[in-house]
Amino acid sequence: MQRIKFIDQMSQGKLSRRDMLTKASAFGVGMLTLPSLPKAADVLTCLEWAGYDDPSYFKSFSEKNGTPNFSIFTGEEDALAKVLAGFSADVMHPCNYSVNRFVNAKVAAEIDVTKLSNWKDVFPALQTADGVVMDGKVVMAPADWGNASIAYRPDLVDDDFKKNESWGIFYDDKYAGKVAMLDSELCITFGLMLDGMSYKEAAWATGDKLKAAADTWGRKCTANSRFLWTDPTEVNQGLASGEIVAAYAWNDTVKNLTDQGIPVAYARPKEGFFTWYCGLTLLNSGKADKAMAYDFIDAWLSPETGKTLIEGSGLGHSNTKSFELADKQAVAKMGFTDPIQHMKDGTLFIQVSDQVQTEYNKVWGDTKALMQ
Amino acid sequence: MMRHTEKSAWMAGYTLLTPAFLVMAVMMVAPLLALLALSFWTQNGFEIDRTPTLANYWTIIEPSDEPFFWMGIPFPFKYPPPAVLMLKSIVVSLVATVLVILLAYPMAYFLAFRIKRNKTLWLVLLTIPFWTSYLLRVFSWKIVLGYNGAINSALKSMGLIDQPLEFLLYNPAAVAITLAHAWIAFTVLPIYVSLEKIDPSLLEAATDLGDTKWRRFLRVTLPLSAPGTIGAAMLVFIPTVGDYVTPMLVGGPGGTMIGNLIQELFLRQNNAPLGAAVAIMMMLVIGALVAFFFWAIGFRKLRSRVS
Numbered sequence: 038m039q040r041i042k043f044i045d046q047m048s049q050g051k052l053s054r055r056d057m058l059t060k061a062s063a064f065g066v067g068m069l070t071l072p073s074l075p076k077a078a079d080v081l082t083c084l085e086w087a088g089y090d091d092p093s094y095f096k097s098f099s100e101k102n103g104t105p106n107f108s109i110f111t112g113e114e115d116a117l118a119k120v121l122a123g124f125s126a127d128v129m130h131p132c133n134y135s136v137n138r139f140v141n142a143k144v145a146a147e148i149d150v151t152k153l154s155n156w157k158d159v160f161p162a163l164q165t166a167d168g169v170v171m172d173g174k175v176v177m178a179p180a181d182w183g184n185a186s187i188a189y190r191p192d193l194v195d196d197d198f199k200k201n202e203s204w205g206i207f208y209d210d211k212y213a214g215k216v217a218m219l220d221s222e223l224c225i226t227f228g229l230m231l232d233g234m235s236y237k238e239a240a241w242a243t244g245d246k247l248k249a250a251a252d253t254w255g256r257k258c259t260a261n262s263r264f265l266w267t268d269p270t271e272v273n274q275g276l277a278s279g280e281i282v283a284a285y286a287w288n289d290t291v292k293n294l295t296d297q298g299i300p301v302a303y304a305r306p307k308e309g310f311f312t313w314y315c316g317l318t319l320l321n322s323g324k325a326d327k328a329m330a331y332d333f334i335d336a337w338l339s340p341e342t343g344k345t346l347i348e349g350s351g352l353g354h355s356n357t358k359s360f361e362l363a364d365k366q367a368v369a370k371m372g373f374t375d376p377i378q379h380m381k382d383g384t385l386f387i388q389v390s391d392q393v394q395t396e397y398n399k400v401w402g403d404t405k406a407l408m409q
Numbered sequence: 410m411m412r413h414t415e416k417s418a419w420m421a422g423y424t425l426l427t428p429a430f431l432v433m434a435v436m437m438v439a440p441l442l443a444l445l446a447l448s449f450w451t452q453n454g455f456e457i458d459r460t461p462t463l464a465n466y467w468t469i470i471e472p473s474d475e476p477f478f479w480m481g482i483p484f485p486f487k488y489p490p491p492a493v494l495m496l497k498s499i500v501v502s503l504v505a506t507v508l509v510i511l512l513a514y515p516m517a518y519f520l521a522f523r524i525k526r527n528k529t530l531w532l533v534l535l536t537i538p539f540w541t542s543y544l545l546r547v548f549s550w551k552i553v554l555g556y557n558g559a560i561n562s563a564l565k566s567m568g569l570i571d572q573p574l575e576f577l578l579y580n581p582a583a584v585a586i587t588l589a590h591a592w593i594a595f596t597v598l599p600i601y602v603s604l605e606k607i608d609p610s611l612l613e614a615a616t617d618l619g620d621t622k623w624r625r626f627l628r629v630t631l632p633l634s635a636p637g638t639i640g641a642a643m644l645v646f647i648p649t650v651g652d653y654v655t656p657m658l659v660g661g662p663g664g665t666m667i668g669n670l671i672q673e674l675f676l677r678q679n680n681a682p683l684g685a686a687v688a689i690m691m692m693l694v695i696g697a698l699v700a701f702f703f704w705a706i707g708f709r710k711l712r713s714r715v716s
Binding site: 111112114115117118119121122141142143214259260262263264265275278279280391395398399401402403405406407408409 | 454455477479480488489490493494555556557573575579661662663665669670673674675676677678679680681
């Protein structure tokens with residue numbers, strides 16, 4: 038009624054300027070206070086890797102709670118900085134080598150595993166693995182596990198490389214502009230390993246040694262990369278078109294491309310064939326109901342999600358039942374069913390101290406900034 | 410009585426501006442002050458140390474005996490990334506600005522002098538690129554310039570090349586091209602407005618006095634449209650220096666700009682105070698450059714001559 042009267046007055050030109058301003062400011066104040074009015078429970082927010090926001094990974098959650106919000110990150114450090122700057126997320130997807138950063142920054146909360154119906158089916162060794170448990174508390178519910186290595190086009194690289202697979206391809210001028218490394222400080226770590234260091238030594242390198250390695254190896258691998266990738270689709274497209282012939286990649290790239298009939302091989306580099314396991318961490322910055330966060334984590338641990346991961350991405354899953362549920366052929370093609378054996382077969386990415394990680398972040402950032 | 414109306418007009422002016430002032434205060438001034446405050450703090454591990462210090466600014470300008478060489482240019486700094494990227498960003502933005510003006514000026518000229526009917530329609534047509542998001546426009550350039558992109562496919566099908574041209578994408582030139590396209594509509598309008606305002610009798614007078622078309626353009630049209638053109642150039646140059654999305658998507662490893670460093674400092678390196686200091690320094694440098702430019706061309710004189 039009030040509204041109609043107002044419009045009538047306005048159309049008849051009876052409204053004074055003062056009235057108009059009063060109404061306008063009332064409207065403005067009203068709009069400003071609107072978001073703070075009571076509303077339905079907050080939606081769950083998840084900090085996630087690109088591609089992992091696919092609804093098939095958390096079906097049981099969506100059936101109960103609807104669609105969650107996602108914030109996509111390039112690397113765990115980006116996600117951590119975002120949380121530290123005040124971004125409220127409920128869950129985050131770190132890995133065995135990075136979860137310590139969240140715990141040390143005091144943004145991770147302990148996970149009460151009794152609230153996870155699928156926990157009992159998680160590989161026992163993963164239930165107590167490093168990074169899953171820290172200081173006697175479960176801080177990451179393990180979900181996916183797999184590899185990090187070089188995916189390459191056997192039809193486009195030299196036989197020399199195929200006979201002698203090595204991380205050296207990212208530093209070889211013969212492949213300049215034909216490779217794509219992940220936008221990660223591993224660019225420097227791998228260089229140190231080519232220099233003869235063990236992975237562990239290289240990951241813990243600091244000071245002048247690190248700086249020198251960044252100046253030579255870091256710059257080389259950045260300069261030779263067509264692009265430093267931040268999203269797996271970039272790599273998939275690049276490898277498929279032949280724009281790049283080799284790239285740092287996870288199992289899903291190889292699986293996706295071979296499924297499309299594109300010749301792609303997954304290298305076992307002599308310096309190291311890397312392995313990792315990742316999972317969900319509960320953040321204490323969340324605004325959504327904790328029960329919802331547990332639902333989300335539980336959905337990720339479900340054998341159905343495992344089946345999707347195995348069949349869709351060629352990645353391992355933490356639930357023992359996933360391997361029974363998944364297509365036998367897909368499991369056989371993947372070549373591994375036991376996470377522990379799998380970790381032993383490769384070089385597991387490790388945690389380093391906050392100090393070393395910070396130094397690595399800085400040196401890597403400077404290397405990228407100073408490219409010609 | 411006179412005084413009274415003058416005062417109320419003055420009051421009314423401010424009352425009308427109040428919403429704009431409020432928005433500016435909340436959305437611009439407050440974050441800027443927060444950024445300024447942040448730049449005087451320091452990052453200490455995961456915590457921020459709130460003792461005011463100039464340490465971040467010193468980090469940016471601290472001299473070093475051994476200069477860092479970038480493209481043969483010596484940078485005598487201990488921490489050269491901000492200085493190097495500042496210079497690079499300014500160069501990329503200048504190239505983009507020149508490109509934009511070269512492309513936009515003829516368009517505006519055409520609109521102002523050649524279009525007699527349906528001017529509004531033409532102006533609406535100009536805004537069509539803005540109907541999609543900026544991100545999509547950058548991505549579409551990735552498709553145009555890409556390995557299997559429009560340009561490469563076309564050249565290949567015409568038999569001009571066997572292998573796709575790789576220098577099209579992932580370098581500073583790609584950044585400049587993309588920025589130029591993204592900002593062009595912003596520049597056509599101010600140039601158009603200043604061309605539109607030109608009194609046709611001045612042009613007639615120039616012709617009557619024996620100027621050729623080209624001389625008439627140089628002596629009458631160009632100077633009279635200068636304020637709009639300069640304003641348009643500023644409108645492109647100032648925001649593009651700090652752009653970070655475009656270099657991130659089409660710049661490749663060598664196409665990084667100062668905005669990317671600021672983002673990197675705020676996020677991956679978790680050093681927001683240093684990032685804030687770099688951002689403030691960037692604003693100061695751009696401000697100084699623009700001020701110097703206006704002083705150099707005598708903008709005040711130029712404006713008074715026009716009006």
